[in-house]
Amino acid sequence: MKKFKNILVVVICVSIASQVYFNFLIQGFTISFSVVVFSIFLYNYVGLNPMKTAIITGIITSFIHSSVMDFDKIPKMMTPEMAFFVTYGVMFYFLYYKNRKKDLTKFMISIFFCDLFSNIVELSIRTQITGINSNMIKDLLIVACIRSLMTLIILIAMKYYKSFLIKEEHEERYRRLILLTSGFKSEIYFMNKNAAEIEDVMKKSFSVYEIVSENHYPEELKNLTLDIAKDVHEIKKDYIRVMRGLEEIANNKIDIERMKIKDIINILEIDTKDYIITKNLDIELDFRVECEFYVLEHFYLMSIIRNLIFNSIEAIDNKKRGLVKLKIEKIGDEYVFSVFDNGTGISESNFDFIFNPGFSTKYNKETGSICRGIGLTLVRDLVQDIFKGSISVQSIKNKSTTFTVKIPTISFRR
Structure with missing residues (x-):
């Protein structure tokens, strides 16, 4: 389902980009921005099979461009552009997609040759082979170079933008961590001061117990004061245990000397x-x-x-x-x-x-x-x-x- 959605995105974006074009060499043969967009998607959507994607993209985009109302002529009008995308997808599949070691350099070399030979195939179909000459091949070489360079510039810009966003996100997390740890440590400091006060309350409660014991007060009062002293002592122990655990978390949370x-x-x-x-x-x-x-x-x-x-x-x-x-x-x-x-x-x-x-x-x-x-x-x-x-x-x-x-x-x- 996800792959289908991605292919749909590719088709829509390539179709829109294909509206930016100019006629080149012969009537009907166009150079458009869609190939650059298609290459960028192939680089980023690594899970998509380039042959399947190219075939679907070629069928839909060429159908959109086919303005002939006679349905018998539509296949003939669609064939050259479909041939371009099919050739592009097959070449990309073997030159880059099936290659285990992938990097940007190999990608750029691959799309250059894909662009060049796909254009040659399309042009051959449109001119029925006999119309192609060396000057046309030189022009197609220049086109492949320009579109490959455009793809490279866009990919580098995207990488820098992603790096910028990641850096901003990391800085934001770092700031939040600093602030969180600051509040955490301050609260622990305050708890430490409270622990000293609890200790003082415990000593006072035990002193009351001693006074009650020495002055022969009723046994019930004596037991009550002793229970209070014990309860305060237990509260203190639990309080310190929690506090020590929080201190350990705070100390391990972030390590910056100054x-x-x-x-x-x-x-x-x-x-x-x-x-x-x-x-x-x-x-x-x-x-x-x-x-x-x-x-x-x-x-x-x-x-x-x-x-x-x-x-x-x-x-x-x-x-x-x-x-x-x-x-x-x-x-x-x-x-x-x-x-x-x-x-x-x-x-x-x-x-x-x-x-x-x-x-x-x-x-x-x-x-x-x-x-x-x-x-x-x-x-x-x-x-x-x-x-x-x-x-x-x-x-x-x-x-x-x-x-x-x-x-x-x-x-x-x-």
Whole structure:
């Protein structure tokens, strides 16, 4: 069924291409673009039998070109063009199709001779052999050379185009992998911090059990506190087991020692633009990197900047003509990252809480669900713990907000 569809495509395309032609040498003998199209299909549709394809193509295209209303004369009108395609298909079958070692050079030599001899056969039928001379053969040689060259140029262009598409696809996958791993590692980092808090809860619950035991509280209370301590311990074990598994996946996911800051921002800019287009947002981006340096902990830095950028996009909400600016510069012994937006701003009363775990002013208007609010907490922890830097915020309600991250240059020299 697939081969039949492919043959149908060949026939349709060749028939359309055959309308581009000019008369050559004698009346009725034409040189058309269809032979180039036919050759390209034979090269790409390697599963098609060239003889069968040529016969079907020859019958249909020659029938289309036959403008004679007298049905008795149609076979005579169709014969020369059919002979061309049949000769072409048979020669191609033995010169190239049956050859085990196939390459572009052999293909080009094959189609040159197929074109030349098929034209000679067609011309011989039209002139009844006696009309062919050496000058005609020379002209057919030139035609075969030109059409073969056209085929070569088109095939090379197609290969470059395919390579370009594959490269773009690989780059897109690479960018997605980088972003995915960045978010993955950041979440694992946050889970590690939570593990320490679970440990602290477990110690406190066991301390309560000891106090209850020493002060002769009721046995039921003593057993309850012990069960709580045990349950917290089991939760901690399961939590750590899951976390270690995720860490192993993240570490094996992608192996890059370090990245240039401009490469990191390029990935983030493409991702952000895609998001803005997908959500149909009216937001302008202005990303500027005024210095170049390598980042070892690039996944964490990417997570920091990405969180701040998407925070800014959410803060703009449905504002007309939003603006998000990212600027990276070196000032003294620090790299300064500033993210500005002209969104809704932050109330002064919230300044002391925005970096607290769970704090969020965002909620789903349809469901009423509040966001989990770990973005800025994660950003602050990564800035302070991983890069030994600092983060600050300046905001004017209903006007603008700027987050500024300062990281010592020495943090990027490890």
